Amino acid sequence: MKVSVIGGGSWATAIVKILSENSRINIRWWMRNADAVEHIRKLHHNPKYLSSVEFHPSKVKAYHKIKDAVKGSEIIILAVPAAFLAESLNDLSLKHFENKAVISAIKGMIPETHQLVTDFIKEKYQVPLERQAAIAGPCHAEEVAFEKNSYLTIASPDISLAENFADLMNCRYVRTSAISDLYGVEYTAVMKNIVALACGITHGLGAGDNFQAVMVSNAMLEIKRLLSAVAPAERELNASAYLGDLLVTAYSQFSRNRSFGNMIGRGYSVKTAQLEMNMIAEGYYAVKSIAKLNEQWQIDMPITRFAHAVLYEKNSLKKEFNSLKNSLF
Ligand SMILES: NC(=O)C1=CN([C@@H]2O[C@H](COP(=O)(O)OP(=O)(O)OC[C@H]3O[C@@H](n4cnc5c(N)ncnc54)[C@H](O)[C@@H]3O)[C@@H](O)[C@H]2O)C=CC1
Ligand SMILES: O=C(CO)COP(=O)(O)O
Numbered sequence: 629m630k631v632s633v634i635g636g637g638s639w640a641t642a643i644v645k646i647l648s649e650n651s652r653i654n655i656r657w658w659m660r661n662a663d664a665v666e667h668i669r670k671l672h673h674n675p676k677y678l679s680s681v682e683f684h685p686s687k688v689k690a691y692h693k694i695k696d697a698v699k700g701s702e703i704i705i706l707a708v709p710a711a712f713l714a715e716s717l718n719d720l721s722l723k724h725f726e727n728k729a730v731i732s733a734i735k736g737m738i739p740e741t742h743q744l745v746t747d748f749i750k751e752k753y754q755v756p757l758e759r760q761a762a763i764a765g766p767c768h769a770e771e772v773a774f775e776k777n778s779y780l781t782i783a784s785p786d787i788s789l790a791e792n793f794a795d796l797m798n799c800r801y802v803r804t805s806a807i808s809d810l811y812g813v814e815y816t817a818v819m820k821n822i823v824a825l826a827c828g829i830t831h832g833l834g835a836g837d838n839f840q841a842v843m844v845s846n847a848m849l850e851i852k853r854l855l856s857a858v859a860p861a862e863r864e865l866n867a868s869a870y871l872g873d874l875l876v877t878a879y880s881q882f883s884r885n886r887s888f889g890n891m892i893g894r895g896y897s898v899k900t901a902q903l904e905m906n907m908i909a910e911g912y913y914a915v916k917s918i919a920k921l922n923e924q925w926q927i928d929m930p931i932t933r934f935a936h937a938v939l940y941e942k943n944s945l946k947k948e949f950n951s952l953k954n955s956l957f
Pocket of ligand 2: 765767768821824873877882883884886
């Protein structure tokens with residue numbers, strides 16, 4: 629089976645490693661950086677992300693042209709930050725997606741249209757949601773590189789697609805399961821990034837573990853209100869695809885969103901924090917989309933409001949922190 633992976637960052641690299649464990653799969657890996665493609669072809673490592681991981685050339689072929697990477701594959705996995713997705717797929721047309729399953733590994737929203745990734749793919753490339761899935765669950769790429777035990781949940785309205793893909797990703801150190809709640813896991817992934825940003829900001833401002841625990845429990849309620857309003861369904865929010873992902877992102881040393889927020893809380897400008905990190909904090913873009921959408925939804929979201937006010941309204945950090953403190957319980 630041929631599987632295409634789109635993206636050259638840490639999560640794409642981790643996904644290629646996981647899929648390489650499966651003897652049934654050949655991977656066609658696209659990334660925009662031509663030097664990185666050459667490096668992988670010659671030296672079998674991604675030079676910029678998870679560079680300790682070695683790829684076997686008979687299993688993993690790297691491409692600089694996206695059309696070559698998707699040729700003949702049955703599954704396309706999207707693993708670039710949401711803000712760069714439209715631009716990354718620019719050279720592809722409807723025919724490149726015909727009869728293929730599309731799996732989103734992205735935990736963000738399309739900034740220009742405020743769409744979930746699967747809605748964007750459905751609208752632009754006419755791939756129905758039943759041919760799409762999302763990879764959810766608490767999992768940092770860095771831990772995959774070290775083969776630390778991890779759990780992933782694959783969500784698709786077509787449960788057999790979710791189960792089949794979950795089966796492909798199951799390996800010695802990754803255990804997978806399948807559910808049908810596609811929108812639920814996509815919105816939760818977007819929200820947990822925003823919450824982790826807010827946790828980082830408040831930590832940077834001096835808040836301790838007591839406050840963070842209150843933030844995270846309030847965040848679950850905020851996510852629950854959002855899901856009940858925009859994607860109502862029976863779901864187990866305590867499952868690892870929801871609560872687990874929120875916890876790892878809010879607490880982990882590897883979390884980009886938390887680290888980015890922490891720098892903001894300590895007084896860095898957005899530009900400096902971005903330069904310092906060299907990785908993407910999806911929550912920075914997503915908070916703008918969720919705040920915009922909430923002008924219509926009118927859901928009570930104090931944590932999102934706090935992150936938006938700090939990052940985009942340039943309000944005083946101290947004033948916003950005080951108002952957040954008064955909204956939590
Ligand atoms: N890193 C992780 O542990 C996990 C990441 N994800 C999600 O995976 C997606 C990809 O994120 P990561 O691999 O973590 O990214 P990353 O932060 O490791 O790497 C950044 C990526 O963005 C690309 N990029 C940077 N500037 C660009 C530009 N101007 N135009 C086009 N591409 C540009 C880089 O080439 C690189 O592929 C995100 O939605 C993230 O939320 C999901 C689960 C785990
Ligand atoms: O989604 C993730 C872990 O499950 C990654 O979160 P960060 O982008 O904050 O590192």
